[in-house]
Amino acid sequence: MISDHVRTNTYRMAILRNSESIRGKVVLDVGAGTGVLSIFCAQAGAHKVYAVEACSIAEQAVEIVKQNNLEGKVEVVRGTVETVDLPEKVDVIVSEWMGYALLHESMLNSVLYARDKWLKPGGVILPSKAELYIAPICDPVAEDRLHFWYTVKDKYGIDMSCMYDFARKCVMNSDITVNTVTVEDVLSHPARFAEIDLYSVTAEELRSVKGQFRCESFGSAAVNAFCVYFTVTFPSPDKAPPLVLSTSPFKPETHWKQAVLYLGDAVEVVQDTPVTGEVCMYPSEESTRHICIHVDYTIGQEKRQSKNFSIPDWSAETQQ
Amino acid sequence: MISDHVRTNTYRMAILRNSESIRGKVVLDVGAGTGVLSIFCAQAGAHKVYAVEACSIAEQAVEIVKQNNLEGKVEVVRGTVETVDLPEKVDVIVSEWMGYALLHESMLNSVLYARDKWLKPGGVILPSKAELYIAPICDPVAEDRLHFWYTVKDKYGIDMSCMYDFARKCVMNSDITVNTVTVEDVLSHPARFAEIDLYSVTAEELRSVKGQFRCESFGSAAVNAFCVYFTVTFPSPDKAPPLVLSTSPFKPETHWKQAVLYLGDAVEVVQDTPVTGEVCMYPSEESTRHICIHVDYTIGQEKRQSKNFSIPDWSAETQQ
Numbered sequence: 001m002i003s004d005h006v007r008t009n010t011y012r013m014a015i016l017r018n019s020e021s022i023r024g025k026v027v028l029d030v031g032a033g034t035g036v037l038s039i040f041c042a043q044a045g046a047h048k049v050y051a052v053e054a055c056s057i058a059e060q061a062v063e064i065v066k067q068n069n070l071e072g073k074v075e076v077v078r079g080t081v082e083t084v085d086l087p088e089k090v091d092v093i094v095s096e097w098m099g100y101a102l103l104h105e106s107m108l109n110s111v112l113y114a115r116d117k118w119l120k121p122g123g124v125i126l127p128s129k130a131e132l133y134i135a136p137i138c139d140p141v142a143e144d145r146l147h148f149w150y151t152v153k154d155k156y157g158i159d160m161s162c163m164y165d166f167a168r169k170c171v172m173n174s175d176i177t178v179n180t181v182t183v184e185d186v187l188s189h190p191a192r193f194a195e196i197d198l199y200s201v202t203a204e205e206l207r208s209v210k211g212q213f214r215c216e217s218f219g220s221a222a223v224n225a226f227c228v229y230f231t232v233t234f235p236s237p238d239k240a241p242p243l244v245l246s247t248s249p250f251k252p253e254t255h256w257k258q259a260v261l262y263l264g265d266a267v268e269v270v271q272d273t274p275v276t277g278e279v280c281m282y283p284s285e286e287s288t289r290h291i292c293i294h295v296d297y298t299i300g301q302e303k304r305q306s307k308n309f310s311i312p313d314w315s316a317e318t319q320q
Numbered sequence: 321m322i323s324d325h326v327r328t329n330t331y332r333m334a335i336l337r338n339s340e341s342i343r344g345k346v347v348l349d350v351g352a353g354t355g356v357l358s359i360f361c362a363q364a365g366a367h368k369v370y371a372v373e374a375c376s377i378a379e380q381a382v383e384i385v386k387q388n389n390l391e392g393k394v395e396v397v398r399g400t401v402e403t404v405d406l407p408e409k410v411d412v413i414v415s416e417w418m419g420y421a422l423l424h425e426s427m428l429n430s431v432l433y434a435r436d437k438w439l440k441p442g443g444v445i446l447p448s449k450a451e452l453y454i455a456p457i458c459d460p461v462a463e464d465r466l467h468f469w470y471t472v473k474d475k476y477g478i479d480m481s482c483m484y485d486f487a488r489k490c491v492m493n494s495d496i497t498v499n500t501v502t503v504e505d506v507l508s509h510p511a512r513f514a515e516i517d518l519y520s521v522t523a524e525e526l527r528s529v530k531g532q533f534r535c536e537s538f539g540s541a542a543v544n545a546f547c548v549y550f551t552v553t554f555p556s557p558d559k560a561p562p563l564v565l566s567t568s569p570f571k572p573e574t575h576w577k578q579a580v581l582y583l584g585d586a587v588e589v590v591q592d593t594p595v596t597g598e599v600c601m602y603p604s605e606e607s608t609r610h611i612c613i614h615v616d617y618t619i620g621q622e623k624r625q626s627k628n629f630s631i632p633d634w635s636a637e638t639q640q
Contacts, residue, residue, distance in 0.1 A: 002472065002476075003465075003468055005475075008475075008476060009476075012476055034480065034483065036480075039478050063482045064480055064482060064483065067479050067480075067482045145323075148323055152322065156322075156356070156360075157363060158356060158359050158384070158388060159384075159388050160356075161387070162387045163354065163383075163384065
């Protein structure tokens with residue numbers, strides 16, 4: 001994770017730029033991992049940082065804090081933020097809580113819990129805002145994989161074109177696919193469909209994050225998927241522009257990539273064809289930490305369609 | 321899977337080259353999938369092909385057989401080869417049964433069952449032989465990932481070098497990693513450590529496939545892993561050289577890639593340093609279809625070491 005330079009560097013810049021809010025203050029790092037953000041806060045002049053981490057990686061955080069001679073400033077607290085007891089309230093909460101599609105296996109609920117229990121009135125949350133975007137895309141790789149079935153006859157002398165419809169159902173399924181979307185495959189300006197203010201949002205409101213969208217196609221293409229991504233924004237002191245950590249396909253890649261939602265059928269669009277609809281993100285019934293996405297959409301003159309998506313279980317990947 | 325050209329084309333060539341054994345004969349395809357190998361056999365002149373497939377893909381196989389006007393020749397039989405009842409014994413068994421590292425989730429036991437129950441005396445098995453190879457390698461990507469922890473201080477002002485040992489244990493773990501090994505990273509000629517004759521091997525013998533190996537390093541390098549791969553060989557009529565489907569890193573890539581086994585520590589070798597040992601492959605206790613690999617090895621003057629590896633659970637990937 002630390003090797004995701006966009007992520008780590010944006011947090012570092014944001015923490016250093018907010019040093020006025022941090023200097024001499026008490027900070028809580030929710031889900032501190034190896035303690036990197038906590039150490040950035042210490043470097044920004046924090047008086048004390050509580051690095052709360054439930055997993056065994058907390059042991060490494062203790063070592064790293066020692067190796068950087070910050071034992072006096074950064075205190076690693078092993079436990080969940082819902083259960084740990086801190087000796088004082090805090091001025092600043094910092095957290096890197098975002099999951100795939102923002103909310104998949106995210107720790108946002110823990111951040112809100114920490115805010116309500118430990119943040120002093122008027123305290124600062126880094127980042128302070130999250131926004132969700134959607135755009136129609138054409139994924140040519142998926143289409144190539146499907147077109148393959150028409151090529152088998154030439155390659156091996158067997159007509160397998162009847163596999164096309166079956167394979168289309170398999171590939172264009174209701175899984176949320178986490179993948180890097182190529183800029184050229186994005187068919188319109190992305191539309192923002194939801195904004196989350198970390199100072200005011202409630203856990204109850206997160207049970208249904210939804211909003212409408214309207215895009216207009218750049219040109220002629222076949223829409224076969226939507227791409228969903230997020231940004232988070234850090235407050236800036238004075239009149240400096242706020243710092244944004246973006247997972248947009250138009251920005252440098254992050255480990256979050258983008259969430260791709262395949263439609264059942266590709267729909268042809270021309271320049272300015274409107275693509276409109278509503279997105280609703282909600283926790284899965286099986287596991288509240290897993291996210292589902294429901295999209296109602298209308299492409300041009302086509303009739304309204306809707307599709308439900310969810311993230312399949314993956315094996316854990318080793319991440320830095 | 322069909323889009324793995326090396327795999328599909330080698331089977332096709334092997335079946336066509338063995339048309340003398342197939343023409344006018346009865347064939348059993350074990351685990352037929354979409355029925356591609358069955359249709360190749362029909363094209364090679366088989367009188368009748370029983371395409372036995374337990375999964376629902378059998379429905380697609382029925383469609384494909386119809387679309388190729390082979391209903392009279394290829395009969396899709398839904399079920400496992402252990403339970404289906406065929407009206408006759410067969411002259412030829414064809415099967416694509418190989419898994420990762422040859423034996424992981426392989427269907428070889430089903431092929432042996434089919435051989436013992438349905439193959440006529442003197443019948444043909446395609447392929448007829450499997451061989452397993454091992455070679456010491458240096459995986460520079462793994463080393464780069466580990467070296468990253470020494471670069472964090474320059475990048476972000478935090479000394480995280482104490483993560484190196486911890487990360488080494490995480491990356492160089494006991495998982496069998498399925499990955500494409502680059503030719504340049506292979507440090508010696510591969511050594512064959514086991515051979516399986518499909519005409520004679522028993523299910524009991526497959527409970528422990530083992531053998532010794534000896535390699536000699538091409539030059540100076542740091543061995544940090546072994547790579548294990550397999551070949552299967554098809555008989556050839558007359559004096560033609562046998563056809564080999566190889567998953568060697570020295571050959572064109574297949575979807576099987578190679579199995580990579582990371583050592584705990586990298587060991588320096590120079591030209592002609594001997595790397596010797598014994599490999600044993602056996603079914604996991606948790607699941608008989610999952611493979612474990614035990615390697616005892618000695619590199620140069622180092623003391624004998626041993627390590628057990630197993631394949632972690634993955635989510636199923638959609639494959640063609």
